[in-house]
Amino acid sequence: MKSRDTRRKFGQNYLKDPAILIQMGRAINPKKYENILEIGPGLGALTNQINLEGVNIVGIDIDEENINYLKKKFHGPARFNFIKENILKYQLKDTNQRVVGNLPYNISTQIILNLIDNAECIVDMHFLVQKEVAEKITGAVGSKDWGKLAIKIAAFFESQVLFDVPPDAFDIKPKVNSSFIRLLPKQNITANLAIKNNLFKLVDLAFISRRKNIKNNLKNLNVNWSEINIDPSKRPEELSLSQFISLAKEYSA
Numbered sequence: 209m210k211s212r213d214t215r216r217k218f219g220q221n222y223l224k225d226p227a228i229l230i231q232m233g234r235a236i237n238p239k240k241y242e243n244i245l246e247i248g249p250g251l252g253a254l255t256n257q258i259n260l261e262g263v264n265i266v267g268i269d270i271d272e273e274n275i276n277y278l279k280k281k282f283h284g285p286a287r288f289n290f291i292k293e294n295i296l297k298y299q300l301k302d303t304n305q306r307v308v309g310n311l312p313y314n315i316s317t318q319i320i321l322n323l324i325d326n327a328e329c330i331v332d333m334h335f336l337v338q339k340e341v342a343e344k345i346t347g348a349v350g351s352k353d354w355g356k357l358a359i360k361i362a363a364f365f366e367s368q369v370l371f372d373v374p375p376d377a378f379d380i381k382p383k384v385n386s387s388f389i390r391l392l393p394k395q396n397i398t399a400n401l402a403i404k405n406n407l408f409k410l411v412d413l414a415f416i417s418r419r420k421n422i423k424n425n426l427k428n429l430n431v432n433w434s435e436i437n438i439d440p441s442k443r444p445e446e447l448s449l450s451q452f453i454s455l456a457k458e459y460s461a
Contacts, residue, residue, distance in 0.1 A: 233257025247309030342387035
């Protein structure tokens with residue numbers, strides 16, 4: 209049995225509630241011949257829910273003990289390939305890829321942001337994350353959750369909280385609630401990928417201070433506010449996604 213310190217190092221909180229796991233499997237709803245990448249399969253609790261005939265499952269886990277366990281445990285009916293690797297360094301190799309996982313909470317946002325570079329290969333993503341992170345991902349314009357993370361993800365994905373998961377659903381109870389979320393690629397994803405790096409820099413700059421207006425935070429960009437058709441007195445959380453994209457297309461951060 210792995211020590212709690214080791215599991216905390218890898219962010220390993222394993223789901224044990226069968227009702228929650230079934231609910232997650234139904235939300236993912238895998239189909240024959242689909243390609244599914246599972247991030248952090250752990251001991252295979254969620255893997256069990258997507259283990260259907262004809263499904264191609266690649267499981268990426270940083271823990272070699274888990275990989276060895278999973279290779280012994282799963283032999284079908286799905287086709288499996290379990291790989292020991294750091295997901296932050298992994299590149300999607302196939303198109304039409306579905307991505308799922310109970311993400312390590314300490315790097316969940318990094319994982320999702322990294323996957324944006326592969327967004328054109330992705331059909332959808334289903335993740336269990338900390339509830340506070342889910343709220344920041346799905347934040348609406350003008351709300352306290354409409355910030356850097358929400359805007360960066362909204363440029364590429366539609367996001368939705370499907371349901372919440374209490375601490376009791378895990379074998380080692382986290383001190384926070386969790387949420388299961390769905391992310392769907394947007395239609396204009398290719399155009400936005402072309403300006404991604406500049407958009408991210410501009411958004412980071414825009415939110416240097418939430419108290420200051422957008423003109424103050426972007427003062428070094430020499431924005432012509434009369435031409436860009438954005439009220440410079442607005443605070444960054446009051447700007448829409450389309451306004452941030454317009455700024456990113458016109459000005460280099």
